[in-house]
Amino acid sequence: MGKVNSITSPAPKGGVSYKQISIEYENMPVILKPVYTGICGTDRGIVNGALQFAYCPPGYSDLALGHESICKVVSAKSNEFGIRSGDLVVPQVRRPGKCLNCATGRSDNCSDGDKHEAGITGMHGFMREEFGDYPEYLLKVSSDSIREVGVLTEPLKNVEKAFEVYEVASRRSISTDRFGSLSEKRAIVIGTGSEAFLYALKCRDYGFQTLITNRHPVDDLKMKFLDAAGVEFFDYTKEHRDSKGWDLVIDTSGDPGTILRFLRKTNNNGNIILFGTNGKAPATGIDGQDIDYIIERNIFLIGSVDGARVHYERALQDLERWNAQYGDRLKSLITHRFSPQDTSVFTKKDPLEIKSVIDWSM
């Protein structure tokens, strides 16, 4: 039974350790080592004991953390997915239950909630020196050029799924301009974290006039990135840019008050993608006129979570293109690197952080 160094938390109590835990994995068809693993709000939430839905696998009092990762295949039994020793791969986070959506490979749309998420709910995560997995849950990274930014695949797959859902939703009316494109339509992304940046890049790809906002200014590094991507920033506590309204609103803040503020300036046939969660965000009032506003304009509010295999595939493709298009700018999204032993990253967050990663070679 393999004892391997892992970053663990006794979920859902909170706390974090770098220590050896025993997890049988040697007989799994694919053996992997992490290259980079990303840190996100969920990891910090578990460590802070703020996420009551997190739990350990049966028989364990510790949960190995980690769901954003890019890994190296150490060895692989022959398989039909073409996963071979030496490959760079991204493992899927969510694993299917038995509902119809799960049965068709869409555990992101799990109907009954009976699924697991690596490093979060009942399944060990990827912050382990070495671990095993099944080839069907591994996505091959085609090029070494995105070895580093590839750690963004997992957060980006959420964006890909959200846009798939947006495409379904936007078919209810003509949502393009007179050129059949989106160049006359306006998207606003609320928030300026890494996930917000990924959403903004995707909005640009779709051809939207894209703005991004927060309730405070952003630092110079972020401004340079946004400029390069053709995304306009404004501080919504200081300025309004809503005279033409919003056709697409994407929220990464999870704050109802902020969502409502932008909802009230959403255009006819507009879509509001709810993505960011903040269970502690205070209540805001929604009244009859807000409901009326949504109805009269045929507006959709769209909750979107997770993504499926196909979204990991698209994420990898987008990263490859963005890497070509934005070059070092894209890499600059990864602002901080930590060694596995240095668990301080889970409890402190540098204001200049866009994405912090654990570098398993450190």
Added chain:
Amino acid sequence: MGKVNSITSPAPKGGVSYKQISIEYENMPVILKPVYTGICGTDRGIVNGALQFAYCPPGYSDLALGHESICKVVSAKSNEFGIRSGDLVVPQVRRPGKCLNCATGRSDNCSDGDKHEAGITGMHGFMREEFGDYPEYLLKVSSDSIREVGVLTEPLKNVEKAFEVYEVASRRSISTDRFGSLSEKRAIVIGTGSEAFLYALKCRDYGFQTLITNRHPVDDLKMKFLDAAGVEFFDYTKEHRDSKGWDLVIDTSGDPGTILRFLRKTNNNGNIILFGTNGKAPATGIDGQDIDYIIERNIFLIGSVDGARVHYERALQDLERWNAQYGDRLKSLITHRFSPQDTSVFTKKDPLEIKSVIDWSM
């Protein structure tokens, strides 16, 4: 210039009169007389001066009311729509502006708000002894058997549009059961007015287990109708029926507090159709956990207003079938009849009312 008896209101000030007003219509290609015109909350809202968006056509200080109607064609110039003298027809309420959605016959999805609604915004309504219209806005009623219930075509077209939108939205995941149908899925309609009843009938047609609710019991006539249609009523202030959650929530109340109550019991991949408006409904608190709930379950909140020509067509077909299927039960939805002169219906509402109509033969 034709002076005809009309039911009018000096919108948006409020008030109602049955009086002669001069509206040129004699040269219009089709001349019509109303048979029945329905009364709904919008009519009463205009009369009460509660709807500030209502306004008179240019040059008029009175607005002829009426948008729910079934009419008889008095005369018609030859046209390619097959509208002929003697036909029973339902006139469309909304008339297109110049946006792309309007240009393609979908003024219900008007992008810029530059459209008009008969009897509501800048265009005279159908509560006139005689009036003129264009053949392209008239929907032929194929059978005299729905002469009376045909007055429900206009409210029902809203339901047809909402279900079209629901169908688009529900394609984002597998939303049917293991039989490819909806017999294991649960719909709840909030409200027990005529529009709620039409929604409930449509839910039944789709195969949903259908419940309807209000914050008070309903009278015997309504209970009998609901029984016949296989719709289960409960008073949500007394009972809960949400242990299995809701797959489709349809709100006709416009009350945020009630909407949130049912939202919090909506199932994964569920849809909440917002239809009812009540600009004076008090605010309710929506917090971070509500946003989180919507996201984790991939829930959609769907604002839906109005309907297009195709929805009037489907409404007429559904009324024809329901008339066959439910017989007198369907007719029983029309609970009250008034003469055009008796404008009391605009200011009083009998608690037993489902739908009140003006009978222009009285």
Added chain:
Amino acid sequence: MGKVNSITSPAPKGGVSYKQISIEYENMPVILKPVYTGICGTDRGIVNGALQFAYCPPGYSDLALGHESICKVVSAKSNEFGIRSGDLVVPQVRRPGKCLNCATGRSDNCSDGDKHEAGITGMHGFMREEFGDYPEYLLKVSSDSIREVGVLTEPLKNVEKAFEVYEVASRRSISTDRFGSLSEKRAIVIGTGSEAFLYALKCRDYGFQTLITNRHPVDDLKMKFLDAAGVEFFDYTKEHRDSKGWDLVIDTSGDPGTILRFLRKTNNNGNIILFGTNGKAPATGIDGQDIDYIIERNIFLIGSVDGARVHYERALQDLERWNAQYGDRLKSLITHRFSPQDTSVFTKKDPLEIKSVIDWSM
């Protein structure tokens, strides 16, 4: 082991007998007796030995025929589908295999062909004095008024499926007219059998200008039915009606030469639904210009087979409405009635036949 009188054929050899065969059914959850069973080309094909894909259930040298039926429930174990003794029901024909489409209740879209069809492929059909089934495959007929025309549910469910597919396909471009409807669009149905008539009625419901054609004139009964439904007939060997082209072509003939003839007059963004099969239809030439024609106009050729539970539900609803709308005209589609003993119907076809049925009370 129950011996019951059945209409059988030693598939795929051909032949037909009314005789007793032993099929265990007494322990099935629902026991049924047929009321009417329809005869279609497939039944005759099996009897003629022309359908090599037909086969008997394992261990049987006879196949009980019959897939178009309306039945009475003799007894039913308690079930969640609401099937009770005395109910009129229509049994589904196709039964699922194990592919993803079958698993989600869509055996009509079976991915691997591993399904069965009652009375056709490896499963006994419904032409048995008494038989058993599972409640999940039975569709309740809500009203006794369609007791007779209800036998058309099974063929009509194919039409409902084909139109579902048409709706998916037609979303690739704007396929409606400037009123958002189909009143300026033209549909042509090839063939004048019962299935063609059902397609024509559905085209009318969608609002198409609807024509129907064959290579010979039709009798008076058919002409009267078509007139009542607003469908125009022409003999394509004598007349052309294609100066405005076709937006929707529906073929029930299975004849490639006829399909190509109408394909060559199909409009931009047009759809051609292939439904009718005739394995013995002679080859016709398709050349580079035909392929070019399809491409330049963005035309779809759509193969569509069978239908799922949801399509049986819609078929029942349409029959209920058409029965109200067309009255005796709809019933007139059932032109011939036979007793179970009189198997001559399988080998002879009256030229005046629209639909022949076996009346199990005779």
Added chain:
Amino acid sequence: MGKVNSITSPAPKGGVSYKQISIEYENMPVILKPVYTGICGTDRGIVNGALQFAYCPPGYSDLALGHESICKVVSAKSNEFGIRSGDLVVPQVRRPGKCLNCATGRSDNCSDGDKHEAGITGMHGFMREEFGDYPEYLLKVSSDSIREVGVLTEPLKNVEKAFEVYEVASRRSISTDRFGSLSEKRAIVIGTGSEAFLYALKCRDYGFQTLITNRHPVDDLKMKFLDAAGVEFFDYTKEHRDSKGWDLVIDTSGDPGTILRFLRKTNNNGNIILFGTNGKAPATGIDGQDIDYIIERNIFLIGSVDGARVHYERALQDLERWNAQYGDRLKSLITHRFSPQDTSVFTKKDPLEIKSVIDWSM
């Protein structure tokens, strides 16, 4: 009135010259010079006098050729499309008429055929030393790295449109595998020209097991490219690879006999995209069993032509990514370069040609 050197043909008679023609363009809002223009079968067809649908603009007896191009902006009046002097751009080929599809920016789906195509039908093409255009028809190339392969944008936009249509069509059933992806599904591209290669790359991006075929072997350069892209070639006159059938067939040959050969091995719910045209391809027989095959398997045959602004945008994004992913391999698709004066390229085709371009700097 500007006289500029142009490559012209007296369409539809055939012939080609490099000569000065007078075309007023100086007052157009954007002035451009071609950088590269691609040669395709349509250009050669016009020059050979084989395309009777080609015609000159009103008042001209010569048609400037050229529709595949990447151009440099010489000067631009201020515009809302961000087109500025110095930009690299790709001009759209098709220009809208007045139908509903054209009005919404989708002239690729033109309903009435009343559109124009630069260099083909009634509008001068881009093989002119200098010419003018409107900013709304110009697509900005974001990076100089695709200056050369950018000439593939125009042919690639057809692929992007075809896949948009494929996505609509494939929604009729579950068309993905148990992982919600396409890794267990098989695509076959018929033909080995440049357009076929672009289709094959796109199939790979979608995750299909991708094969490409022709009736003869391919040269070493092509084999290397296909290997790099993970696409398997076979000569269908020598080998069969159809034991598992085809889920997606893409034809670029326009040859009915070849299409039918692969159609007969298409899987349930499969799609056949018809793209290649060859008006002179000989007829092949299609019989009743072929029609039956299409129907029983719910197969779609999909004609797809041209692409809209949005497809040019996606083509540019894919080229940028493929350029990063495949590097020099992608550039190797451009096998031949000609000076504008050397019109021999229009009448001769090197067997090793994948894509020939005119280099306007030569």
